[in-house]
Amino acid sequence: MGALISLVAVVGLGLLAAVGASAGDGLRFVLGVIVPGIAFAVFLGGIIFRVLRWARSPVPFRVPTTTGQAKSLPWIRNSELENPSGLTGVIGRMALEVLAFRSLFRNTRVELLPDKEKVNYIADKGLWAAALTFHWAMFIVVLRHFRFFIEPVPVWVEALQSVDGFFQVGLPVYYATTFLMVVGLAYLLARRFIDPKLRYISLPTDYFALYLLLGIALTGILMRHVEKVDVVQVKAAIAGWASFQPVAPVGVGLWYFVHIALVSMLLVYFPFSKLLHAPGVFLSPTRNLANSNRTRRHINPWNPEVQGHSYAEWEDEFRDKLKASGYALEKE
């Protein structure tokens, strides 16, 4: 149900963009210039706002999740990347987490065999592989788009393109990352339908994000390989936008507007949704703090002003019993 609503929402959005773009120059200006402009501003502003709000909340306690041996006695080998003792380790741990999805790599699947009274844990790297594939592919796809933003096309983009198109399949060449991004997304979507646990925990918004990304990828592919778009016109449109002299895009076809509308939606949606996991992972106190708890004092800015039951109060309360059992007392 939630999956359907989200699908309808994404398709509806695309249709709306297509209808709007075919209605005339005015709406094309709105859809091609104003909407993405606003979306980009909301995206940037929203993320900055969120990150600042997170950063403003204190971290009262140093609570890293330790996943390896701590640094203790000199002859015990510690695991700096799993249980950092200082900043270098934390940077390493975060780098592994962000660039290689270290924690997901640990994933196992539980298998329960009631008749044999056995519980098994089976390595399950599918989610890790799909997530890593999708995220890296998308990252490279975004970088490749810089050929639309910068004129002349920078060398690093050219290099990226030639590596990405290494297999020289099709004309224009199919990029590996295009394929990988769609496959990764398809896997992430499929598991939400197939795995009953995932189906149970998935919210409409989980499908929405995936449909949106798939929609963006597919309209992109359409423009490059099927309904081939006039790249010169696209570049002109985007160059105008980048140089703050925007013009309504002409001769770029309807898919372009659908693509841009979905991207705009993604940008606007980002700071208000779970997509915040991207900046959020950097602020996760169980990962970005060193396990230096006993070596360096951590300060809690709101440390409650409470005291325990003092020794004097305790001695007063149990004085007779303490005396009777021969304890040395502070006050006789």
Add this chain to the structure above:
Amino acid sequence: MAEKSPQELIQIDLTPPPKRWMNPAVDFEARRGTWSYPAAVKNLNYLGMPNPREWSPADADWKLPENWQQIIHEGFKDLLKKYRTLEVFMDICVRCGACADKCHFFIGSGDPKNMPVLRAELLRSIYRQDFTATGKILGSLAGGRELTEEVLKEWYYYFFQCTECRRCSVYCPYGIDTAEITMMARELMNLVGLNINWIMEPVANCQRTGNHLGIQPHTYKDNVEFLCEELEDAIGVSLDPPINRKGAEVLFVIPSADYFADPGTYTFVGYLMLFKHIGLDYTLSSYASDGGNFGLFNSAENMKKLNWKIYHEAKRLGVKWILGGECGHMWRVMHQYMDTMNGPADFLEMPKSPMTGTVFHNAASTKMVHICEFTADLIRNDKLKLDPSRNDNLRVTFHDSCNPSRAMGLFEEPRYVLKNVCNNFFEMPENTIREHTFCCAGGAGLGNDENMEMRMRGGLPRGNAVAWARDHHDVNRLACICAIDRATLPPLCEYWAPGVDVSGVHELVGNALIMEGEGERVNNLRGEPLNSEQEGQDDV
């Protein structure tokens, strides 16, 4: 013991129902055995906590304050301002489901709301509805829910069905820690008087007497003396541990269960034998008579109050540093919270082993050393006379307790000690040890009898791994470094892995120690004969 047999209990379906989870309905009456009794009036009164009253979760009317929704809302707002963890963890979960089958309670019950992601969603749905733009606009489409009494009841059920073991947070790509979320939910429930007695009674006791069990100083002394006499009867070694002695070098802090109940008591005399063996200048304290701290399972404020006595007593006695015994959650508090809450301990000195000269730089600020670090250093420097063959009737495996594992990273020290004091050491399967370790399912205040079915369910993964070690390596002893483990693992093993007994690491150290002037050792610390082949099999 749970009424169902292990064969019945293990018939678990991990497939969730097709309908959505958002409409809450917990039938407490039908689910007896899987929840804990609420806090007694006297305990909340003693602690000055809100809404003390007689009630039962099985009642329709929970006697909540009239404006309970507002109280929770305000409380939530306050916590969001105080904890970045809460704010970030509420915002960034993508529901990838990596955590779903990592929780021992989910594996053992198949109840989908025991998937960590959904446990958190119970809170997150309210957060979205009340504090986010998308939730306010889109409501349930964006995963928002109205805070109704039914939702609150669900909180009580599921947030007292989490042992704060942090296993899920190991697998989460963003490190979302359900322990943290459970703590926040419990803070919120405190505000309207929803707490359980197995937590609040120990907290109240500890505030008054210094320990969770409410043992008063005269009884403390009697217990310690009695345990020393028992040991003398068992192995002919006499001990005379100092209590509340000023000017000692080291204050030794332990969980109170160690001087109260078997098998913790054998660990207790094991520590004391070690100290006598090396001639450590130490003292026990009948005031700081519990390092354990059920405040951790209740509120940051209560945790600080109960922990406060440790440094206070160290200062009064004029010791140089603090040594801590085997206890899991106690060590989470000592390691991750104590210095922040009640430090700085600038009146203490950098801990240094008087026997080996080793300086414990890893405790430079907190000034508190874990007994396993201390003992491992002694063994490494050849300061102990050990006869590991005295543990030859034991085939030992090690249960990594949740907190020393995932909140400290204390993995090698206890293993090093064990391998030096026993000849037969075997590991359980790798997905069930170290950072992947499974909880005893009785931590965080859930180790009570009325919750026994849930404990056995949650104990399935651990119990199954122990049974594996028993079947593959003839293991008959499960060693651990946690007092809650020593209380909860014996029934768990009896249920899931019969034939395996539980002990602390320092009980086995005590067995192996060759004490000065001792005669031939014929018994272990439990008074059972050593090294007799048939005993080894029969006594378990």
